[in-house]
Amino acid sequence: MLAPHTHPTPSQNRVPDVTLDFWLVKLMAVTMGETAADYLAVNLGLGLTVTSLIMTGVLVVALALQFAHQRYVPWAYWLAVVLISVVGTLITDNLVDNFGVRLQTTTIAFSVVLAATFAVWYASERTLSIHTIFTTRREIFYWLAILFTFSLGTAAGDLVAETFDIGYLTTGLLFGGVIALIALAWYLIHLDAILAFWLAYILTRPLGASFGDWLSQPAEYGGLGLGTTYTSLIFLGCIIALVLYMTLRNNADEMDDILLDSE
Template sequence: MMPNIHKADIRPARPLRATRDFTPNRVPQVTAEFWLIKLMAVTMGETAADYLAVNLGLGLPATSAIMTLALIGALALQFAQRRYVPWIYWLAVVMISIVGTLITDNLVDNLGVSLVTCTVAFVAALALTFWVWFRSEGTLSIHTIVTTRREAFYWLAILFTFALGTGAGDLVAEHFALGYLATGILFGSIIASLAVGYYALGLDGILAFWLIYIFTRPLGASFGDLLSQPTEYGGLGFGTIVTSLLFLGIIVAVVTWMGLTGKDQEMVPAA
């Protein structure tokens, strides 16, 4: 993995400046805070999509259209940057989490596509994305997102990971009737085993990152549903509003902290 040469302190972080030898990475360095925000974002994506479509009565088509426009705006703002800006990047992640959830929900609920078919299709789409990305750039590393083309591959892969994670999580929790809690424990155990594989057994870092990125989606969605769904459906009954606001508050707090410290910013060798 590329070294992080940015030294953070408790003062507001200055934007990283490109030099002849180094350039800012456009995505955050992978830290414990990265995974915390990612988990909160995917959980909020699940509950926010349910709130807009069901509680507000917008329905899946209208909710999908509104959130897709919001995602386009967030990604336009993200691509306008030439470095990682925490609040812009994580806004795009939250929006893509919601849209990824809605893609799968529309396929299953409106078009009648089975969860098995959705899961297999998104595995194929993600594999194709990685194949084209690697053929084009020669790497899948998140430590070298320094061009617009690489960033486009990065965000497309992330969209498919959210859609795939939604399908896989619903498949296990609903189709196989494992329930929200057991599904969360299952995917949490898979993530833990991948972490052990990376830290102790020499599992490739790029492979470990993308697999964990995929599995955090059904992990977060399962616990989001566990908290928000009514007790008669196996949840704890906190509702989508309380659950969404809870995780949004955590996201804002951690992103603000990361913006102040700059510890997730990364300089990488210029191409």
């Protein structure tokens, strides 16, 4: 058994390394999550409540598959990310649209809940690193944090868009600029890597959602008018292609680990 502070090998860690393709798929998953939720709730006429119940049930199944593997399996991991992005968004949408909670309140509330999650996680495990997710308890903390980052990102993104009324594209560029500043701070002044990761993870949600809305919404609302169906299908195809590539690379890495262990 691994000691509490032992760094796992890539095959032991249950989540992927943070690479360029990680961020690409994450952004596309967020974008697709936004448009897919709109498609189910609006285009198919399921409504917010029914869509939330359906997607929560599907997410539970996906997370069960993810936990069952006890290692990083690209298709299972990214399926869970896509679905948790949808559910995290729907939680905020339900609070705002169905229960009348103000965006300012939801933004503050999810900030507090996320901070509490990190505090309990750190108190329990003495680390918030995503490179050491090799126990079920750490993975539970990880997915809870992921869920609340999506809910917080939804609330914060909608708050900025509605408060300043600057449109989807400008909102996306604004959050993209903030992420770029975080990356520069990490690179130039050595901002803590764990803090930089989680800040960027939160902000990629409103970034991706803004571009998703920009692509899918009609021109009279500031979008390009592609519609939620085509936008979702485009990003689904890109996600599948990248996950297939990740699967091939992950299989090759696992084979290398096996060969090294046998020497």
